[in-house]
Amino acid sequence: MLIRDVMIKNPVKVYENELVTEAVERLRNFNLLSFPVLNSNEEPVGIFMSNVMNINGENFKNITVGDIMRVADDVSIVKEFEEAYSIFAKPREFFFVLDDQGRFVGILRKRHVMKTYYEKYNYCEARAVGIMKCVDSAVFAINKLGQIVMMNENAGIILGIGDDDVIGMKIESVIPNTRMLETLELGEVEYKRSFEYKEKKLLVNRHPIENEHGIIGAICSFRDVTEYNEIQDELVVEKHEKEVLETIFEIAYDGLIVIDPEGYITMISNAYKKFLGVEDRDVIGMHVTEIIENTRMHKVAETGVAEIAELQKINNNHTIVSRIPVFKDGVLTSVVGKVVFRNIDELDDLYSKIGKMEEQLENYKRELSQINKAKYTFSDIIGRSSEMKQVVNIAKKAAYTNSNVLILGESGTGKELFAHSIHNSSARRSKAFVKVNCAAIPDELLESELFGYEQGAFTGAKKGGKIGKFEVADQGTIFLDEIGDMPMHMQAKLLRVIQEREIEKIGSNNPKRIDVRIIAATNRNIEQMIEEKKFRLDLYYRLNVVTLNIPPLRERTEDIDALCKTFIEKFRIRYLKRVDAINDSSIAKLKKYGWPGNIRELENIIERAINIMDGGTVIKAKHLPVDISGRYDVEDVKPLKESMDDYERKTIIKCLEAVNFNKSRASKLLGISRTALYEKLDKYDLKIVNKSLQENEETRAM
Numbered sequence: 082m083l084i085r086d087v088m089i090k091n092p093v094k095v096y097e098n099e100l101v102t103e104a105v106e107r108l109r110n111f112n113l114l115s116f117p118v119l120n121s122n123e124e125p126v127g128i129f130m131s132n133v134m135n136i137n138g139e140n141f142k143n144i145t146v147g148d149i150m151r152v153a154d155d156v157s158i159v160k161e162f163e164e165a166y167s168i169f170a171k172p173r174e175f176f177f178v179l180d181d182q183g184r185f186v187g188i189l190r191k192r193h194v195m196k197t198y199y200e201k202y203n204y205c206e207a208r209a210v211g212i213m214k215c216v217d218s219a220v221f222a223i224n225k226l227g228q229i230v231m232m233n234e235n236a237g238i239i240l241g242i243g244d245d246d247v248i249g250m251k252i253e254s255v256i257p258n259t260r261m262l263e264t265l266e267l268g269e270v271e272y273k274r275s276f277e278y279k280e281k282k283l284l285v286n287r288h289p290i291e292n293e294h295g296i297i298g299a300i301c302s303f304r305d306v307t308e309y310n311e312i313q314d315e316l317v318v319e320k321h322e323k324e325v326l327e328t329i330f331e332i333a334y335d336g337l338i339v340i341d342p343e344g345y346i347t348m349i350s351n352a353y354k355k356f357l358g359v360e361d362r363d364v365i366g367m368h369v370t371e372i373i374e375n376t377r378m379h380k381v382a383e384t385g386v387a388e389i390a391e392l393q394k395i396n397n398n399h400t401i402v403s404r405i406p407v408f409k410d411g412v413l414t415s416v417v418g419k420v421v422f423r424n425i426d427e428l429d430d431l432y433s434k435i436g437k438m439e440e441q442l443e444n445y446k447r448e449l450s451q452i453n454k455a456k457y458t459f460s461d462i463i464g465r466s467s468e469m470k471q472v473v474n475i476a477k478k479a480a481y482t483n484s485n486v487l488i489l490g491e492s493g494t495g496k497e498l499f500a501h502s503i504h505n506s507s508a509r510r511s512k513a514f515v516k517v518n519c520a521a522i523p524d525e526l527l528e529s530e531l532f533g534y535e536q537g538a539f540t541g542a543k544k545g546g547k548i549g550k551f552e553v554a555d556q557g558t559i560f561l562d563e564i565g566d567m568p569m570h571m572q573a574k575l576l577r578v579i580q581e582r583e584i585e586k587i588g589s590n591n592p593k594r595i596d597v598r599i600i601a602a603t604n605r606n607i608e609q610m611i612e613e614k615k616f617r618l619d620l621y622y623r624l625n626v627v628t629l630n631i632p633p634l635r636e637r638t639e640d641i642d643a644l645c646k647t648f649i650e651k652f653r654i655r656y657l658k659r660v661d662a663i664n665d666s667s668i669a670k671l672k673k674y675g676w677p678g679n680i681r682e683l684e685n686i687i688e689r690a691i692n693i694m695d696g697g698t699v700i701k702a703k704h705l706p707v708d709i710s711g712r713y714d715v716e717d718v719k720p721l722k723e724s725m726d727d728y729e730r731k732t733i734i735k736c737l738e739a740v741n742f743n744k745s746r747a748s749k750l751l752g753i754s755r756t757a758l759y760e761k762l763d764k765y766d767l768k769i770v771n772k773s774l775q776e777n778e779e780t781r782a783m
C-alpha cells in the first residue's frame with residue numbers, strides 16, 4: 082500500500098502569514114485536531130493545532146499562524162510513492178506528502194494509516210478463511226514457528242481432528258514426518274507429492290508463505306486419494322481383461338459377436354467379419370438384424386434365455402450357433418453369439434476324420450493287446466509232484482488277489498509260465514500282460530522302457546514321446562523277468578512306483594496314476610544279493626508279498642513222465658511225426674539226470690529226439706544225448722570233430738536261451754568276442770529273430 086493510496090488529498094490548509102483570528106474563524110466548522118500550514122510558495126512549513134481555537138481571540142490580535150505553528154521538520158515530510166508502512170518507523174503523528182516534483186499534495190495521519198491497515202488485515206483474513214472453506218481440497222497453514230494457524234474442515238475430516246484441537250499446536254506433533262518444516266526452512270514449492278497418513282494415501286501440495294522480509298509461514302493443501310488409487314488399480318485390471326478379451330476376439334477361429342440389450346453390435350471377431358464379408362466400421366453400432374440374416378440375437382436380448390447349438394443359415398451356409406445372455410446383478414447387459422462351426426460341412430468332415438481316427442485307434446489297441454497278452458494258463462503247467470501241486474495252489478490263490486508276486490527258481494523251471502497263468506486267472510485277465518526282461522535291456526534304456534518319455538526329453542527322443550511298459554500295463558499285469566539284474570538306481574525308481582502308485586515319464590512333471598499288478602521273477606539268489614547290497618531290501622519286501630519257489634526238475638523227477646508226454650504231443654504235431662511214447666528205460670535215464678536247464682532242457686531233448694528218430698514211434702535211449710543215455714551205440718559214434726562241434730553248438734544255444742538271446746551277455750558268459758559269437762552262429766546256421774532261435778533243420782538234426 083502506497084502513501085498516495087491512504088493520504089488525504091487537498092486537505093483543509095492555512096497559510097503562515099494568515100492572522101490566527103481569521104484562520105480560527107475559517108476553520109471553526111472543521112472538526113479536526115490539526116491543519117497543515119503552507120507558505121506563500123505552497124510549501125509545507127508547519128502544523129496549526131486546532132486547540133488554539135478555544136483560547137480567547139483577544140490574545141491573538143495581530144498574531145499570524147506562522148507565529149504559533151509547530152514548525153515542520155524533514156522527518157514529517159514523506160513522498161506520495163513511498164510504502165505507507167514506512168511511516169510507522171518515524172516518531173511523528175502528522176506527515177506532509179509531496180509529489181515527485183516536491184509539491185505539496187496531501188497530508189497523512191499515522192492513526193489513519195493504522196486503521197486502514199487493520200481493516201485490510203481483517204479483510205484478508207476473512208477472505209482466506211472464506212477461500213479455505215469453499216475449496217474442495219483440505220488446507221492448513223502454519224506460521225514461522227511451525228504452529229498451525231489455520232485449518233479448514235476438509236483437512237479436519239481427512240486428518241480426523243477438529244481445528245479447535247490443533248490451532249496453535251506444533252505441526253509435527255499433529256502430523257509426524259510432515260515435510261512442512263522443510264518447506265518453512267527451504268522455501269521450496271512441492272506439488273503432487275504422495276504422503277501416507279494413518280493408512281490413507283494423500284496427494285499433497287506444499288507452498289511457503291513469503292513477504293518482503295522472507296518466509297513467514299507455509300500452507301499445505303491435500304486430497305485423500307486412497308479410493309482413487311484403488312479405483313485406478315481396478316481400472317488397470319479391467320483394462321488388462323479388456324485387452325485379453327479383444328485378443329480372444331481377434332484370434333478366435335469361430336465367429337463371435339456381442340450386442341447390447343437393444344440389439345446393437347458392440348464387438349465382433351475377425352473370423353466372423355471375414356465370414357460375413359464386412360468391416361469393423363460397417364458393423365459396430367449397427368443393429369444386429371441389419372447385419373446377420375435370420376438372427377435371433379435381439380430375441381435373446383428380449384427373453385434373456387440362452388439358445389445353445391441351434392442351426393442357422395447364414396449366407397447360404399448352415400451354421401451352428403449359440404446365443405448366450407450376459408447378466409450383471411440380475412440385469413441383462415449384453416448377448417454373446419458364437420458360430421460354432423462356420424459351415425456344417427466342416428463339421429461333417431471333422432466327424433468323419435474323428436471316426437477314422439477312432440477306428441485306427443481301436444485297431445492299434447487291438448494289436449497292442451494281442452502283443453501284450455498272457456499265453457498260458459494253469460492248465461499248461463504240468464506237475465504231479467506234491468511240490469509242484471503246492472506251488473500251483475499258492476499261485477492260484479494269489480491270482481485272486483492284487484498282491485505283487487515274486488517267483489523264484491532256477492532257469493527253465495517255468496517261472497514265466499506261472500506269471501502268465503496268474504494273470505489269466507486274475508480279474509485283470511482281459512487287460513494287458515506286459516513282459517519286461519530286465520537283463521536284456523541296457524541299463525541306460527531301462528527307465529525309458531519302463532516309464533516312457535515325453536517328446537524332446539533328451540536328444541534322440543522320438544517325436545511324440547514314448548509310452549512306457551507300466552503305462553501299457555495299466556489295469557493289467559507287468560511281469561518283470563530277471564528282476565535280480567535290475568540296476569540299483571532303477572530299483573529305487575521301481576520302489577517309488579510301487580509306493581506312490583504313479584509313474585513319471587522322463588521329461589515330464591506330471592505324475593500319472595496307474596493300477597498295475599507286478600509279478601517279478603529271478604533265478605538269482607536274491608537273499609544273498611540283499612546281503613551283498615546288490616538288491617534293495619525294501620523293494621524285496623514290496624515284491625514278495627506272495628513268493629513262489631518253483632522247485633528244480635531234479636527235485637521232482639516224478640513229473641518227468643507227464644512232461645515227456647506233453648512235449649511229445651507238442652512236437653509230434655509241430656513236426657508231423659508219428660511218435661507215440663518214450664520207453665521206460667529212457668524215462669529211467671531221464672530221471673537220473675541232473676537237469677541244470679530244468680524243464681526247458683527236457684523240452685529241448687524231447688524235441689531233438691523226435692527230430693532224429695528214423696522209423697520207430699517210440700523214443701529210445703539212443704535218441705537221447707550221450708550224457709543222459711550214458712553209453713554210445715555204434716550208430717551214435719561220430720568223428721571227434723563232429724562231436725565237439727555238436728557240443729559247442731548245444732552250449733551256445735543253451736547259453737543264448739539262458740540270457741534271453743542277449744548276444745552281448747552270451748558272448749561274455751561264453752568267454753568269446755561278439756564277432757566270434759556271430760561267426761559261430763553263422764557256422765551252425767543259427768539265427769536270432771525276435772528273441773528266439775531259428776535253426777536250419779538239417780544242421781539241427783546233427
Ligand SMILES: Nc1ncnc2c1ncn2[C@@H]1O[C@H](COP(=O)(O)OP(=O)(O)OP(=O)(O)O)[C@@H](O)[C@H]1O
Nearest residue numbers: 461462463491492493494495496497498604680681
Ligand atoms: N510245469 C511245466 N509244464 C509245462 N511246461 C513247462 C513247465 N515249466 C516250464 N515249462 C516250459 O519250459 C520252458 C521254460 O519255461 P519258462 O520260460 O517259464 O522258465 P523260466 O523259469 O521263466 O526260465 P528263465 O529263468 O530262463 O526265464 C517253456 O517252454 C515252458 O513252456
